[in-house]
Amino acid sequence: MPINDSTALKLAPDAGTPAYRTAPHNIEAEQSLLGAILVNNDAFYRVSDFLEPKHFFEPIHQHLFEIAGSLIRMNKIATPVTLKTFVPADTDIGGLTVAQYLARLAAEATTIINAQDYGQTIYDLALRRDLIRIGEDMVNVAYDAPVDFAPRAQIEDAERRLFEIAETGRYDGGFQRFANALTTAVDMAANAYQRDGGLSGLACGLRAMDAKMGGLQPSDLIILAGRPAMGKSSLATNIAYNVARAYRGEVQADGHMKTVDGGVVGFFSLEMSAEQLATRIIAERTGISSSSIRRGGISEADFDKIRDQAIEMQSIPFYIDETGGISIAQLAARARRLKRQKGLDLLIIDYLQLLTGSGKRSDNRVQEITEITTGLKALAKELNVPIIALSQLSRQVEARDDKRPQLADLRESGSIEQDADVVLFVYREEYYLQSKEPRPGTPEHEKWQTEMDLAHGKAEVIIGKQRHGPTGTVNLQFDASVTRFSDLADEQHLPERTY
Structure with missing residues (x-):
């Protein structure tokens, strides 16, 4: 029962004082x-x-x-x-x-x-x-x-x-009955069962990677690193499109849209323009090389394929920000705005080293990268979405005989390695073999040709760190002409042989 207003406990101004507007209170x-x-x-x-x-x-x-x-x-x-x-x-x-x-x-x-x-x-x-x-x-x-x-x-x-x-702005935290936790766990399992691939996280569309990682987990900062020409931008673009294309949402009782499968994707393309990114995706989806599309060297049938694919792509929830040189604070503000206005299930940044700190550009680049990676991890938790941030590798990779990347190869690696929940490296043996071709007709050339045949069209995604699962290597198919990663057929998935 509230205390009576007539008592001396009333703390409101006396009736004789002039009325003024006070902040809401009780x-x-x-x-x-x-x-x-x-x-x-x-x-x-x-x-x-x-x-x-x-x-x-x-x-x-x-x-x-x-x-x-x-x-x-x-x-x-x-x-x-x-x-x-x-x-x-x-x-x-x-x-x-x-x-x-x-x-x-x-x-x-x-x-x-x-x-x-x-x-x-x-x-x-x-x-x-x-x-x-x-x-x-x-x-x-x-x-x-x-x-x-x-x-x-x-x-x-x-x-x-x-x-x-x-x-x-909520007051629903604290302890809960174990029965409530069981209900939540069963709901998560049911949602995973309904998703393509039966994953707890967001399916990236590549079966081998999803099996190793269980999908892209909410609030995770995922670093995707590689040397130039390894295909890290292509892999990020492939994942982004696969997630957006699989999107399926349901309107809830309170009117908001809940993602059931796939997801809404935000892509910060700090290096490529939106048109370049769109061309890559069209090439990947149609099988027509990007160079042919840019040069106009396509047939009428090719153009029909491009047109049909473009019509299909217009409806997917894929949002691109092509502003270059933005700060981590600007990126966070735009990501929050996208989640509030359109929804957001996956955020991709291409690439990390093109971001700047929130203040004036620091002479200490390591300190600035630390601020950026810490900010990205905090943003992933705040938005409760996986963030994939691409990163360059240092040149020390090129000095080794085995050029497969390691965690120590990350530029300004201290903070990147520490803040990341998952670190992925893209590696293509074919790229390095191409530059080592011996003189034709020699025994060395025959050996080289054999190695080239084995490495042709193949890529490795090396999981160098994963908080929630195992490390290891995932083998993928890579078609350089259309910048497309796909699952590599193995003996278990090949059709039965007929003799």
Whole structure:
């Protein structure tokens, strides 16, 4: 039962003072919750997993909730008697002393059954005050911004703060019954069963990789690295298209779209233009080489195939940002915006070393890369989507006889290796053999030709690190003319021989 407005406990301004607009708050809910805690300390545990002292509007209530929480966590009793020793005795609270105020809170307290409802009310009002604060800050900064302060930076900051509120504005955490966890696990298994390939993560469309990794897992930072011409951009593009093409969504009861299979893909193409990326995908899907498409060396039948493929591609949820040289802060803001407006299930960055830090360009590139990789990992957790970031390898690979990449070959490898959940390397033996052709007609040439035949059209994806699974090598087929990776046929998947 809320404390009566006619008592001395009322903290609102006197009737004689001029009316003014105050931030949203509910003093009675705060008093009722504090009273319930003082009467029965179990009430604290009903709100402690989401409610903090800062969520109270009245400073004295913030202080009382913090003291009560500290006492209860130390297995001590929080009562009016124990609390009053931690508040200055001369504190005046609406005309009452501390002892009188605490005694009145306890005397007027309602049952603890309502404690969580009061806590949720206090929490929601605190979120509304946060929204007001963000809005006021936007207005004030826009009025008083210095000349060299870009409006874009203010937009990104506001988006970040709003997204934080949207993602943390909930009070459903804490312990749960094991039966609830079982239900969630069964639902996850059911969703995996319904997905193509039966995976817990997002299927990348390459059977061998999915089998090794269990799909692309939410909140994972996946580094895809390789030397130039190894095909890392092609592999990323293939995965992006496979995921977007498999997309299937269902409208939920609350009106939002839930991804059932495949996913919405965001692709930051910092090196290639959107047109180049589209040409690669068209070549991969039609089997017509990119060079032929660019030169116009195609037949009427080829053009019909390109047209039909383009019509099909227009409907897939594949979004490209071709802005070069953006900062990690700009990238995060645009990713948040895409998730909010269109949805997002997979984010790809091509490539890591073309990003910049959030501030001025640092002379210490290692430190800047650390900021970028830490930011990408935090973004993956924040958006709860897998992020694939492409990365260059250092030239020390070329100095070894065995040119298969290792974790130590990552440029500025410390932070990249540490922050990544999965590290993949793309390696093609064929590329290195091509430059070693001996003189034709010699025994060495015959040996080389045999090695070339074995390596032709094959690629290795080396899993150098995986937090949730094994490392190892995945063998794939690679068609360089159309930049397409596909599963490599093996004896188990070949058709039965007829003799």
